[in-house]
Amino acid sequence: MRVAIAEDSLLFRAGLASVLTTAGHAVTASVGSADELIAAVTGDPPDAAIIDIKMPPTHTTEGLQAAAKIASTNPDVGVLVLSQYVEAHYAMRLINERPHGAGYLLKQRVIDVGEFIDSVERVAEGGLVVDPEVVGHLITGAQSVRPLAQLSAREREVLALIAEGKTNSAIAQQLVLTEKTVDSHIRNIFLKLDLPATDQDHRRVLAVLTYLRDTH
Amino acid sequence: MGAQASSAVALPEGVLPAALDALPFGIVLIDQDEQVMYANRPARRLAADDLRIGESVQWASIKQPSIDEPTGGSAAGPNAPRASEISAVTFSGALVGMVRPMRMLVDGLDDAVLIVLSPLPDSEGRGRDPEQLLQEVEAVSQVGSWSWDVEADVVTLSDELFRLHGLLPQSMPATAATVARQYHPEDRAAQFELVDHCRRTGQPFENTHRIVRPDGTVRWRQARGQAVMEDGRAVRIYGTVEDITERVDRERALRHSLDDSRRLAAENESLRHEIESQLSEVRESRLRIVQAGYEARRRLERDLHDGAQQRLTTLGLILRSAQAQLPDGASPALEQALRDALVELQAGLSELRGMARGLHPAILSDEGLLPALESLVARSPLPAQLSADPVGRLPGPIETTAYLVVSEALTNAGRHAAASNAHVTVEHRHELLSVMVSDDGAGGARVEGGNGLRLLSDRVAALDGRLHIDSPLGGGTRLRAELPCA
Numbered sequence: 001m002r003v004a005i006a007e008d009s010l011l012f013r014a015g016l017a018s019v020l021t022t023a024g025h026a027v028t029a030s031v032g033s034a035d036e037l038i039a040a041v042t043g044d045p046p047d048a049a050i051i052d053i054k055m056p057p058t059h060t061t062e063g064l065q066a067a068a069k070i071a072s073t074n075p076d077v078g079v080l081v082l083s084q085y086v087e088a089h090y091a092m093r094l095i096n097e098r099p100h101g102a103g104y105l106l107k108q109r110v111i112d113v114g115e116f117i118d119s120v121e122r123v124a125e126g127g128l129v130v131d132p133e134v135v136g137h138l139i140t141g142a143q144s145v146r147p148l149a150q151l152s153a154r155e156r157e158v159l160a161l162i163a164e165g166k167t168n169s170a171i172a173q174q175l176v177l178t179e180k181t182v183d184s185h186i187r188n189i190f191l192k193l194d195l196p197a198t199d200q201d202h203r204r205v206l207a208v209l210t211y212l213r214d215t216h
Numbered sequence: 217m218g219a220q221a222s223s224a225v226a227l228p229e230g231v232l233p234a235a236l237d238a239l240p241f242g243i244v245l246i247d248q249d250e251q252v253m254y255a256n257r258p259a260r261r262l263a264a265d266d267l268r269i270g271e272s273v274q275w276a277s278i279k280q281p282s283i284d285e286p287t288g289g290s291a292a293g294p295n296a297p298r299a300s301e302i303s304a305v306t307f308s309g310a311l312v313g314m315v316r317p318m319r320m321l322v323d324g325l326d327d328a329v330l331i332v333l334s335p336l337p338d339s340e341g342r343g344r345d346p347e348q349l350l351q352e353v354e355a356v357s358q359v360g361s362w363s364w365d366v367e368a369d370v371v372t373l374s375d376e377l378f379r380l381h382g383l384l385p386q387s388m389p390a391t392a393a394t395v396a397r398q399y400h401p402e403d404r405a406a407q408f409e410l411v412d413h414c415r416r417t418g419q420p421f422e423n424t425h426r427i428v429r430p431d432g433t434v435r436w437r438q439a440r441g442q443a444v445m446e447d448g449r450a451v452r453i454y455g456t457v458e459d460i461t462e463r464v465d466r467e468r469a470l471r472h473s474l475d476d477s478r479r480l481a482a483e484n485e486s487l488r489h490e491i492e493s494q495l496s497e498v499r500e501s502r503l504r505i506v507q508a509g510y511e512a513r514r515r516l517e518r519d520l521h522d523g524a525q526q527r528l529t530t531l532g533l534i535l536r537s538a539q540a541q542l543p544d545g546a547s548p549a550l551e552q553a554l555r556d557a558l559v560e561l562q563a564g565l566s567e568l569r570g571m572a573r574g575l576h577p578a579i580l581s582d583e584g585l586l587p588a589l590e591s592l593v594a595r596s597p598l599p600a601q602l603s604a605d606p607v608g609r610l611p612g613p614i615e616t617t618a619y620l621v622v623s624e625a626l627t628n629a630g631r632h633a634a635a636s637n638a639h640v641t642v643e644h645r646h647e648l649l650s651v652m653v654s655d656d657g658a659g660g661a662r663v664e665g666g667n668g669l670r671l672l673s674d675r676v677a678a679l680d681g682r683l684h685i686d687s688p689l690g691g692g693t694r695l696r697a698e699l700p701c702a
Contacts, residue, residue, distance in 0.1 A: 086595075108525075110532070113540075137591070
């Protein structure tokens with residue numbers, strides 16, 4: 001796996017690179033700002049990019065902005081955002097902007113190298129990764145409304161697979177259904193969850209978020 | 217002059233002349249020819265000793281029907297007034313006074329009529345000497361009159377005018393010069409000019425001037441005068457003088473008190489300005505203190521994240537790397553120590569993160585109030601719901617204060633009030649941000665309660681906002697912060 005890294009702390013960046021190379025992955029770029037990362041990704045697209053949410057110049061959410069940018073320039077490159085904050089809001093923002101190949105992880109997860117590498121790989125493959133603690137808050141934060149109760153068992157199955165980042169054809173294959181049936185299920189899910197009829201990807205993400213909030 | 221009337225009539229038996237003389241009213245007996253038979257001493261005094269025995273009484277009737285009817289017999293004389301008339305009695309042509317004649321037949325004196333000369337209280341003075349009446353009027357009104365015979369240079373002053381000058385009535389002859397001497401030095405020239413102008417032109421004058429009494433007191437007077445002209449020359453100038461000292465004093469006192477009031481009002485105004493400016497300084501400094509506090513919290517949070525947390529995470533990576541480099545057959549104790557260290561490190565990082573978030577959630581400054589509140593409600597141990605108007609970005613101190621209100625209220629609800637649910641409402645209307653937190657807990661929360669509400673109230677007040685707490689015992693708590701955000 002080829003990975004680009006953007007992190008403004010030199011020491012941490014070195015540690016991150018070391019973790020990746022030790023695990024047998026190639027680091028294509030190791031830079032200190034979002035702009036440099038975007039340039040590096042455009043110049044030599046990796047499988048995944050890892051970026052700190054707080055980067056120069058404002059040290060607020062440059063990482064999320066870079067993720068959105070990369071989604072438009074290099075949609076195939078997965079982006080894993082490392083953050084100091086357990087904030088569902090940031091995770092949702094990221095997933096809203098990048099329905100595929102996106103991840104939001106607490107920075108300290110890096111220390112659990114195995115899980116971390118696994119997360120990078122899932123993002124690189126187009127999957128969604130949300131930090132377990134953030135998911136926990138999403139769940140406790142949705143106590144009053146449980147929209148998933150309106151879904152049928154089959155629709156919930158489909159939604160769970162969407163949440164895993166599966167495509168419609170993969171879902172059809174796994175559930176032994178025609179793709180047309182899967183489409184119909186998905187339309188029902190959108191309808192029941194009262195999701196606005198904007199673009200397909202956006203609704204998919206919102207459905208996934210509802211699922212994340214409402215399961216467990 | 218003295219009349220000896222008592223002997224001309226035989227008084228009824230038992231009636232002593234001395235007793236009649238001691239009566240408080242006059243008694244006159246007249247015969248059918250209306251000639252005086254008897255007059256007691258008060259009657260004689262009323263008539264100024266002009267009452268003589270044998271002299272005819274002359275009636276001057278003034279109709280005044282409202283006066284009480286006198287009781288008694290029929291009228292005796294042909295000219296005697298009817299009972300409904302009030303008469304003035306004159307003797308020797310001199311007006312004695314307004315009397316109530318009590319005409320009655322006197323026992324034992326068949327031909328006689330008794331007249332009681334008792335001055336009527338409500339017409340007092342009317343029958344008197346006009347000169348005396350004038351004097352009384354002058355005394356009451358503190359108006360004196362004068363007349364100046366220009367040719368002879370004799371000034372006649374009324375009694376009251378003498379008194380106004382602080383002199384005994386008619387105590388000295390007066391000329392224009394002696395009168396002028398009493399004018400206040402500052403007013404003298406103007407007064408001369410005024411009177412002289414009147415003398416030359418015959419034009420009446422009116423002015424206000426001061427005189428100095430012999431005892432040195434200064435009196436204010438209003439004078440009016442006019443001239444009697446003959447052949448284009450003033451032969452006599454006369455007028456009135458009114459003592460207006462008391463009025464002037466009152467006006468002056470009023471003016472002083474007005475001036476005092478004005479000065480007081482001006483002082484109040486400047487004091488008010490001063491207090492207002494001080495108050496606004498205090499307000500500004502309070503706001504600065506609160507802002508500085510927020511800024512310090514935010515900086516500390518950032519330092520924790522960028523400094524300690526970053527270093528500790530890097531330390532974790534180093535430890536992990538050390539762990540990976542342990543040779544096969546390394547000491548199990550060393551392996552365990554490294555594992556323990558990493559576990560401790562993760563726990564420490566979580567604690568640090570919680571601490572930093574408690575100081576100031578980065579999401580609040582990065583994303584604004586609502587995302588921060590959503591996050592706060594989501595992680596609240598007490599189940600809570602949030603309903604909010606769309607609220608864009610607001611000034612930092614307002615966002616932070618509103619956030620802290622909700623945070624503190626949720627903490628109190630769960631920790632102190634044992635609530636089982638809370639609801640957070642955010643309204644943003646008419647440039648007023650209202651943040652409400654209601655819970656179903658034990659209630660009884662007070663600003664004075666020392667549970668952080670005092671600090672909260674101060675924070676809200678620093679932004680010119682208000683914190684309302686409705687928290688009856690057993691009735692839950694409704695806490696509402698109103699923050700102006702114009």
